[in-house]
Amino acid sequence: MTLKDKDRAAVKERETLRDLRRDPDSGTLPRRQMEPDHQESTIDERLNGRTGALLHTEMMSLNVGPQHPSTHGVLRLVVDMDGEYVVKVTPHMGYLHTGFEKTFENRTYQQGVTYAPRTDYLHSFSHELSYVLSVEKLLQAEVPERATTVRVILHELGRIHSHLVFVGTGLLDLGALTPFFYAFREKESLQDLFEAVCGYRMNQGYFRVGGLSQDIPDGWPAMVSRFLVQMEAGVKEYTTLFANNPIFQDRARGVGIIPPDVALDLGLTGPNLRASGVPLDNRKDNPYCGYETYDFNVVTSQDGDSLARFNMRLWEFGESIKIIRQALERLRPGPVKDPNRKISLPPRQELETSMEAVIHHFKLVTEGFHPPIGEVYVPTESARGEVGYYIVSDGGSMPYRVKIRAPSFVNLQALEYACVGAQFADLITILATIDPVLGDVDR
Amino acid sequence: MDPVTGGGDDKKTTPEAERLTGRGGGMQSSQSQAQTAPPQTVIRTDPPTITVTPTPAPPVEVTASGAAVGRTPPPAPAPPADPRDVTGLIAELGLTEDDTAEPTALVPSERLREVAQALKERGFMLMDTVGLDYLTYTQPRPKRFAVLHNIYHPYDHRRLFLRVWLDDGETLDSLYPVWKAANYLEREVYDLMGVDFIGHPDMRKVLTPDDLEGHPLRKDFPLGETPTLFRDGRFLDPAAFRAGVTGQQSGLTGYRGELRRGRGEDRLPPVMPEGGPK
Numbered sequence: 192m193t194l195k196d197k198d199r200a201a202v203k204e205r206e207t208l209r210d211l212r213r214d215p216d217s218g219t220l221p222r223r224q225m226e227p228d229h230q231e232s233t234i235d236e237r238l239n240g241r242t243g244a245l246l247h248t249e250m251m252s253l254n255v256g257p258q259h260p261s262t263h264g265v266l267r268l269v270v271d272m273d274g275e276y277v278v279k280v281t282p283h284m285g286y287l288h289t290g291f292e293k294t295f296e297n298r299t300y301q302q303g304v305t306y307a308p309r310t311d312y313l314h315s316f317s318h319e320l321s322y323v324l325s326v327e328k329l330l331q332a333e334v335p336e337r338a339t340t341v342r343v344i345l346h347e348l349g350r351i352h353s354h355l356v357f358v359g360t361g362l363l364d365l366g367a368l369t370p371f372f373y374a375f376r377e378k379e380s381l382q383d384l385f386e387a388v389c390g391y392r393m394n395q396g397y398f399r400v401g402g403l404s405q406d407i408p409d410g411w412p413a414m415v416s417r418f419l420v421q422m423e424a425g426v427k428e429y430t431t432l433f434a435n436n437p438i439f440q441d442r443a444r445g446v447g448i449i450p451p452d453v454a455l456d457l458g459l460t461g462p463n464l465r466a467s468g469v470p471l472d473n474r475k476d477n478p479y480c481g482y483e484t485y486d487f488n489v490v491t492s493q494d495g496d497s498l499a500r501f502n503m504r505l506w507e508f509g510e511s512i513k514i515i516r517q518a519l520e521r522l523r524p525g526p527v528k529d530p531n532r533k534i535s536l537p538p539r540q541e542l543e544t545s546m547e548a549v550i551h552h553f554k555l556v557t558e559g560f561h562p563p564i565g566e567v568y569v570p571t572e573s574a575r576g577e578v579g580y581y582i583v584s585d586g587g588s589m590p591y592r593v594k595i596r597a598p599s600f601v602n603l604q605a606l607e608y609a610c611v612g613a614q615f616a617d618l619i620t621i622l623a624t625i626d627p628v629l630g631d632v633d634r
Numbered sequence: 635m636d637p638v639t640g641g642g643d644d645k646k647t648t649p650e651a652e653r654l655t656g657r658g659g660g661m662q663s664s665q666s667q668a669q670t671a672p673p674q675t676v677i678r679t680d681p682p683t684i685t686v687t688p689t690p691a692p693p694v695e696v697t698a699s700g701a702a703v704g705r706t707p708p709p710a711p712a713p714p715a716d717p718r719d720v721t722g723l724i725a726e727l728g729l730t731e732d733d734t735a736e737p738t739a740l741v742p743s744e745r746l747r748e749v750a751q752a753l754k755e756r757g758f759m760l761m762d763t764v765g766l767d768y769l770t771y772t773q774p775r776p777k778r779f780a781v782l783h784n785i786y787h788p789y790d791h792r793r794l795f796l797r798v799w800l801d802d803g804e805t806l807d808s809l810y811p812v813w814k815a816a817n818y819l820e821r822e823v824y825d826l827m828g829v830d831f832i833g834h835p836d837m838r839k840v841l842t843p844d845d846l847e848g849h850p851l852r853k854d855f856p857l858g859e860t861p862t863l864f865r866d867g868r869f870l871d872p873a874a875f876r877a878g879v880t881g882q883q884s885g886l887t888g889y890r891g892e893l894r895r896g897r898g899e900d901r902l903p904p905v906m907p908e909g910g911p912k
Contacts, residue, residue, distance in 0.1 A: 284840065284841065285839075285840060285841040285842060285843065288841040288842060290850060292826070292851060293850055293851055293855075293857070297857060297878070298878060299878035300878075302878070328735075329735075453814075455759045455788055456759070456813055456814045456815065457814050457815050458759060458760055458761060458813065458814075458815025458819075460761075464788075469788050469789075471788045476791045477791065477793075558878065558879055559878050564772070564773065564881070565734060565735045566734045566735055566736060566738075567735050567736065568736050568784070568795075570793075577761060579761075579762070579784075581762070581764050581782070581784075583766060584881075585770075585771050585772045585773075585880065585881030585882075586772055586881040587772075587878065587879050587880040587881035587882070587883065588878040588879050589878035589879070589880060591771065591880075591881065592766055592767070592851075594762070594764040594765075594766075596761065596762040596784065600818060600819075600822070601761075601762075601815060601818065601819065603818070604814065604815065604817055604818055608814075633841055634841075
């Protein structure tokens with residue numbers, strides 16, 4: 192092979208990549224394949240005999256992160272680039288690995304509620320809820336209706352919270368500074384709601400096995416109603432200001448297309464999967480907390496590109512608002528804990544009159560309850576996809592094993608697929624719309 | 635030794651009746667009641683094309699029964715009538731069912747990839763891979779390790795766990811050739827549990843640092859807590875100071891499972907005696 196042939200081959204390959212970017216499914220070209228080995232490219236791969244060209248070009252490995260604002264946390268990407276086009280992406284994660292699963296094994300079930308929300312710190316209530324639902328299934332605890340309704344409200348508020356951060360920081364990555372302030376205006380109001388209900392603005396740990404840690408404060412439902420009105424106006428603003436913005440649409444449409452079969456093969460869940468046209472939503476398909484009794488829609492799109500993934504979140508705002516409105520109407524006075532004294536702590540005033548209450552209190556605090564031997568899994572739908580805690584009990588008061596099904600970890604695999612053939616600026620778009628939370632990835 | 639009572643009486647009181655075999659009981663959860671996917675209507679809107687799956691007719695009653703997971707009284711459906719029942723599927727694949735609470739099939743390790751391929755052809759996706767170490771489990775298990783693949787059908791919503799038993803040092807076929815989702819999931823199991831997968835293109839650590847030796851989620855991996863030395867020469871062992879007890883210890887009462895649920899007046903708050911507190 193002469194040098195000219197090599198040049199021609201190199202030019203051809205680059206043109207192929209460009210064509211693929213414009214039309215990923217054109218019949219003449221092979222469909223993009225994810226490279227199975229995620230090592231950085233070798234020097235041979237990078238040079239690939241292209242040194243003889245008149246214009247000296249070579250593949251370049253570019254390091255992104257771990258300390259980079261658009262990586263949404265501590266994610267390091269090694270990007271192999273051919274000029275402006277991405278050839279291979281190699282994520283390196285684990286910078287935030289704190290060993291929650293091992294910690295769970297050495298804490299009582301009730302103490303575990305502290306750790307669950309710290310995995311996904313943007314939609315904390317999803318992990319919290321998923322954890323307590325699994326333990327309750329193990330224990331067969333009876334959750335009062337009021338507690339379930341409050342859980343649904345907070346679960347959906349958490350989804351709005353997560354999507355607000357998505358809208359704000361996602362567009363920030365694309366260079367639009369304004370949406371950040373708009374979205375965080377609503378996010379601050381939302382965190383005030385969280386603070387009012389349990390004292391924490393993040394990482395709440397408000398749910399308990401068998402109900403809630405305490406009842407919601409007086410006037411909180413009215414605060415939520417006021418927030419929903421504000422939020423609806425906010426969604427309208429985002430739609431007119433950003434979603435219909437031609438500059439944003441140019442950067443997002445057709446970028447990082449994930450076809451439905453690939454999405455299922457990669458194990459995507461949540462809005463990322465629904466953007467590819469698969470209407471899988473655990474609130475509808477594996478209902479928990481009585482979601483089957485709420486009237487809401489599962490929004491899907493057939494496009495599978497970054498714009499569809501972005502719009503998916505905007506549409507889900509409306510559905511969450513609908514669910515919260517219905518839940519607020521259902522809110523009736525009542526207990527918020529399982530009345531079973533073997534699961535819930537007795538009320539403080541009972542400790543002064545009842546010896547049994549003192550004994551129960553002592554046993555629950557020193558030792559905790561013992562669920563029966565068994566293994567459970569309850570899937571729930573977080574803002575990122577399916578969250579589930581696979582809990583193994585050996586009859587002790589600490590879980591024998593807890594495995595967190597973290598949607599961000601699995602969704603991140605789509606990055607390696609979707610970015611191939613895209614420009615570097617598109618990689619940032621794709622990473623933003625896949626929306627991983629690194630606490631959830633690394634646990 | 636029991637950290638709270640100081641007693642060493644660690645008799646196992648785990649009768650077989652307490653085991654969680656929830657398939658026929660109240661543990662069906664709400665899955666069996668979910669509606670099948672309703673037909674879709676396409677609503678043309680501004681870009682992108684949005685398909686809205688309409689809600690099925692709202693159910694009539696809103697009671698607490700749907701609220702608590704596992705509390706729903708089973709509407710006594712015959713197993714084949716439930717579209718999410720996987721017993722038929724397990725039999726079709728020639729596997730045996732495991733008696734855990736979740737629908738689990740026992741798969742011999744040499745048949746794993748073939749079974750996975752058959753499931754993939756039926757439209758299933760890989761949700762999760764769980765590595766389990768039963769080294770200190772209270773009940774005997776066939777082998778020390780188990781790897782569970784969480785398999786799910788995205789359209790008819792059947793969920794199935796494939797359980798493979800493994801001893802230390804045994805390897806397992808990778809499911810990467812079947813589902814690309816196995817890539818990170820198997821790397822995580824390898825990293826944290828030390829199970830090697832054959833046929834995985836990139837078997838590297840994924841979460842722990844490169845210089846960490848060992849697999850942290852194994853039961854014999856030390857926690858790394860440091861005993862605290864007090865000025866009077868007393869050591870505080872963190873493990874002994876911890877509140878919870880494992881299944882190896884009897885705890886304060888020795889009760890397990892259903893026995894802990896409380897019966898009769900235990901479940902109701904006590905009444906204030908006549909004339910106020912003494």
